[in-house]
Amino acid sequence: MIPYVNKDDEANNEKDIEEVDINNLYKDEKKTHYDWYDKILLNRPLKVVVVTLLLAIVAPVLIYQLLFFSSIEHAPNDGFSPGSCVVSRASRLPCGLGNVTQDKCHSLCCYDLNSHVCFHRYPSRFSYIIDHNIWKEWSEEVILRPRVRNVPFSSQNSIPKLRLSIDEVSPSHLTLLFYNAEKMSYEGNRIEHKNYTHHVDSPEMTVTVEGSQGLIFSTLRGPLIASNDIWEIAFKLTNETMYGLGELPLTAGTVKVLYRHKGDFSTIPLIFAKVNDSYHGLLIDSVAPTEVFVLGDNQIVLRSITNEGLKLHVFIGPKPSDVMSDAMMIMGTNEQLEYWMLGAHICSESPKTAEDALTDLKEFMSSAASASLPFDSHCGSAPIVFNSNCEDDQLIEEAAAVIKAAGKRYVPQVSPYIRYHEVNETSDEIEMQRTDNGTCIDIISEHKQYILHSAFQANYTSDVYVGLVGEDTVVYPMFENASVEFMKRLWAYEVELDGIILENNWPLDESLKNNETALYLPYFSKNLEQVFENTPKWNAVYYNDTTKYFYKHNKYGTHAVSAFKNMFVTEVPMWSTSSWMDDNVNINRQNIHASWTNLRKELVEAALGGISGHWLWSSPVCGDTDTFDPETQTSLCVKWYMAATYMPLIKIHSSSVPTHPLAFTGTNKNLMLGALKKRLSLLPYFFTTMQSGPLLRxxxxxxxxxxxxxxxxxxxxxxxxxxxxxxxxxxxxxxxxxxxxxxxxxxxxxxxxxxxxxxxxxxxxxxxxxxxxxxxxxxxxxxxxxxxxxxxxxxxxxxxxxxxxxxxxxxxxxxxxxxxxxxxxxxxxxxxxxxxxxxxxxxxxxxxxxxxxxxxxxxxxxxxxxxxxxxxxxxxxxxxxxxxxxxxxxxxxxxxxxxxxxxxxxxxxxxxx
Known part of the structure; x- marks a missing residue:
């Protein structure tokens, strides 16, 4: 039976409830159970705000951890800065190769799963520290120790002992040298009056330099990596504009390789930086192969395949001309400018036989005289390559005689190689090659200490290194400390020179090379592979020296210039395609393809080259390769002649297709001749200007x-x-x-x-x-x-x-x-x-x-x-x-x-x- 409520009882209950004071009834209970946090928790609008803030702040951090961190790490146990992976993409410095898979990214680096980039923390954990238990602050004798045992390049061990030497060269110039303390020792000079201050922070080393204009150099708390055959440093010069390395201006994304090669920029690696309406500069002094990366936020990263260290020159300025002057104090001053050198130099490189090339030379000289072609010097019938079998001596001397008879100066092009002829020393052929001085082919065997050799075998023996230039098999003289006797054996020509152009002296080797270098070096990028392609193999060696050739490669051209200067009784002006920290030689630009882009680039290169200290800079009119097409590029060639009007020095270099004015007709020919004549009319001003500064700026x-x-x-x-x-x-x-x-x-x-x-x-x-x-x-x-x-x-x-x-x-x-x-x-x-x-x-x-x-x-x-x-x-x-x-x-x-x-x-x- 279902119970029913009595209606009278229900009415009485409602009456009782109405008479109760509910506020008084729960007054004590409210005081007991509602605290401040209860108000927060029970406040719906406030809860919405709190949850929103949590989602806005915490969620991105958690998402970033899951998507971008290679791992969630705790603070390092060495007590130094842990570094952060929260770095803007524009400021990220690649850690190791950078574009690698996550498993190849070093555990102390960060990894972006979105762009697949391995990058350094900020500050980087790959740094060197000053042990405060021993040293309270930096000094020249302080030993710097690596914070991380191995580096992000093939997991090699860090060099355990590093030193930093700061040399105060002058009031406006100082050098920073990071070097292996186990191999050498340096002590920097100190001067009393200078226009800069430098500071080394500790314990994690950071180097800064300040001038009157403010901060002009800082290592950014970025990486400093030192290991066998790979060193790396990052630094910053300015937040404003930079110029140099063949770029005007120097922008993010630029990559240059400091390793003399075919198509290289010719000027020294000097960077001008603007800050607060003044200028300062930095010169990278590294003979070993070095990559220079310009990244976002004007960060510069150097990676060098060296075992010795990194050297940087900082120039305080404050004017660009002050930076140039300080750079020239290192390179020297070129004082060999003669008036005739400002005239046009004409050269031809015909694929014809030597006899036919000599015939062409005679015809050209006759036509040039008839047409009143304005030029001052000629290189002869063909470039000179040293012969181990004494060929072509007479033809070279005949070509020189033709040029002299026309009243022009003889300035031959010389490739610093020896044609290599493998013959049986007991054969009749070698007997036919004998001269009063013995056998020409014996240059190689008699002077093997000056010849580049292949890599040492297991028994420490080696043969001469044989390369390829065009269709010629060649060996490579090593001109460092080359004797005058050896040079005179090479130069077997009885000719009077007015100058000499050393071409291809990186040196050039076009032989096919196996892609094996990356197997032996801890770091070898696509950029390096490209520049190594037309140079001798990296593992070639000097005679009786296990040191690899590539460590000295950048100085090859400079050594060649010095050897030739020592050989000649009377010093003659010298041009060189490759020069390193040497301003006592004229720059010979080479391997320039004919294109509108390259014409613009040549103006930039010449202008930057001049203000970097190479005032005597020669550029090839219309390029100097086989790419010139007279059918489509004649108007380009005309404009190139006009640009040559204002170049410091010029060369008209005809390869398979002639580019001298007589090869053209009508208006084009007249415009080219007019440009050459206009140049001659301006030479009094040019000659005066170049006594005290660069021409094109x-x-x-x-x-x-x-x-x-x-x-x-x-x-x-x-x-x-x-x-x-x-x-x-x-x-x-x-x-x-x-x-x-x-x-x-x-x-x-x-x-x-x-x-x-x-x-x-x-x-x-x-x-x-x-x-x-x-x-x-x-x-x-x-x-x-x-x-x-x-x-x-x-x-x-x-x-x-x-x-x-x-x-x-x-x-x-x-x-x-x-x-x-x-x-x-x-x-x-x-x-x-x-x-x-x-x-x-x-x-x-x-x-x-x-x-x-x-x-x-x-x-x-x-x-x-x-x-x-x-x-x-x-x-x-x-x-x-x-x-x-x-x-x-x-x-x-x-x-x-x-x-x-x-x-x-x-x-x-x-x-x-």
Whole structure:
């Protein structure tokens, strides 16, 4: 039976409930059970906020751990910084090879499962430490010990004892040398007055250098790895812009290999860095193969296959010219510039037989004379390769005679190899090769100590290393400490040289190589494999020396230059394709393919090469390989001739297809000849400029204080007074000119460019020339009516002056003029000899000429080499009422500079208004 509630009872119960005070009933209970955290837990909006914050903060960390960490690690037990894997992708430094699978990533590195990259923690655990139990702070004798026993390259052991030597070379130059303390010892110099401070943090070593402009070098708390055949260091120079290594500017993603090879950049590894409106520099001094990586955030990583260490030069600046000067203190100064060297050098490399090549040479010299082709030197009928069987001596001497008879200079190309002929020493053939000095083939056996050998066998014996250059089997002389006797045996030619070009002297070896290097070295990348492809095998050795050849490879060209200089009784100018830290040789650019991209690149290379210290820089017009196609690239070749007008030195190198002007016809031929003649007309200015600085310069170098010009690679300064704006596209009709500080005029017509610094002006251009501007305040000395060589032009062509007045700056009294202030001024100079120069100063009415020095014989004597008459003057910047042309005043004059010998007050005065 189901129970029922009595209705009367239900009514009574409801009445009782209504009479109860519920607030009082639960008052005590509420006080007992509701604390502050209960309010939080029972507050629904607050719970939503808390959960959201947890998801926003904790979840990403957990996800990052699961997706990007190779493992979740605890702090290391060595007590030093654990390092973090939370590093932005732009700032990550590759750990080991970088792009590897997770199982090959070192356990102390981080791994990104998304991009499959192994990268260093920040700070890196691969560092060296100062033991505070022994050393309280760094000093030269401190032993640095590796924090990690093995390195992320083949798990090799770290070098157990490292030292850092800091050498204060000068007030603006110091060196950092990290080296194996078990093999050598250095002690850096200290000077009292310097423009920098350096500091080594401990216990985890970090090196910083500060100048007046702020921090200019830091190792970033990044990796310092030292092991057998692999060293690595990371550092940073600036947060702003960098230039160098053949790049203008130097950007993230750039990779360069410091190992002289086919297609290498020719300048020294000098980096300019901008910070706080000033510049400093860093020079990488590493003879061993070294990779340079420019990564995000301007981080630079060096990896070097060395056993000795890493050396860095830091230059304080603060101007780019100061950096260049300090770099040249290491390399030396090239003082072998002669006037004829500024003229065109022509070379041919025909696949024909030696006899046919000699016939072609004779025909060319005859045609060149008929066409009045302006050039100064020729390399002969073919490049010289040393022969072990004495062939071709007579043909080389005949070629030299042909060139000399035409009034040109003989500057042969020499490949520093010996053609290798394997013959039976008892055969009749070898008897036919005998000379008064014995058997030519015995050069190799008699002087084997100067020949490169193959890797040592198990019994420590080796044969000469045999390589391949073209179709020639060759062996390689090792020129380091080569005796004069050995060099004279190599150079068996009775010819008079005016100069010599050492080509292919990396040295070149085109033989097929097995991909075995990576099996023996702990680190060998695709970049290294590419540069090793056309050089001798890495495991070749010097005679009786187990040290591998590749450790000294970068110095091969420099050793060759020194050996040749020691051989010749009279020193002659020398060009070299490969040079290392040596500014006493001219740069010979080689293996440049004909392309629009490479034309632009050659301008960049020449400009950076010049400000790095290689002022005498030679570039091949239209390239020097077989890739030139006259059907499609003639317009490119024409533009290349125009660019060559402003190059320091030039070479017209014809390979299988001739690229000299006589190989073309019509307008193209005339434009090429016109470019060569224009170059000759500007040589007085070029020769004067190159006595004290580079010719072609990047804009950041010439105008370091201008923010508008710092990253430009579309216009270049030519000395102090000219700027060129190349038109490097086919049929290009306009160029954009970024106005530098000061007043500027178009060079050939005198049109003044209106605008202020940094303004961009679009100007018309032609196929016949690059737009060229002259600086207001400059006097440009030229010789417009050129002859067929630089030397003849210098002697016989009368001078012309282009005066570009600066009427906007605040001027003081001209030194050579009256005591009255001038509104417009311009100055210039003409280098004659080391003993004499001419100085030109003008105002809006007068020209003053003064001689500094008294070596007038070279200009006014019987054996004069320099012209002495000024024929005409062009003046830019005068008021229109004084102009007799649209934008300038032209005056025909007859000023004899020899009058300076007897002039009153040693001055010549000419009034043009």
């Amino acid at each position: 990047p804009m950041f170098y010439q105008f370091p204080s201008s923010e508008h010009l710092k990253d430009l690679n579309t216009q270049y300064s030519v000395g102090d007074d000219l700027v060129i704006v190349p038109n490097l596209l086919p049929s290009q009709t306009h160029v954009h000119f970024w106005i530098p500080p000061g007043v500027w005029y178009e060079l050939w017509g005198g049109l003044q460019i209106n605008g202020k610094e940094g303004d961009v002006v679009s100007m018309t251009t032609t196929e016949a020339d690059f737009l060229t501007l002259i600086r207001g305040g400059a006097v440009l000395i030229m010789q417009k009516e050129v002859m067929t060589s630089a030397e003849e032009t210098r002697l016989r062509a009368e001078f012309s002056l282009t005066i570009a007045l600066d009427c906007e700056s605040n001027h003081t009294t001209a030194e050579t003029s009256t005591s009255v202030d001038s509104n417009c001024l311009a100055t210039g100079s003409l280098y004659i000899t080391r003993e004499m120069s001419l100085v030109f100063q003008t105002n809006e009415r007068h020209l003053y000429i003064k001689a500094i020095g008294e070596d007038f014989e070279v200009m006014c004597g019987e054996n004069a080499k320099v012209a002495h008459v000024i024929k005409d003057i062009s003046v830019y910047g005068l008021d229109d009422e004084y102009n007799n042309y649209d934008n300038h005043r032209q005056a025909s004059v007859n000023i004899d500079l020899c009058d300076l010998k007897d002039a009153t007050n040693d001055k010549i005065l000419y009034t043009y208004v």
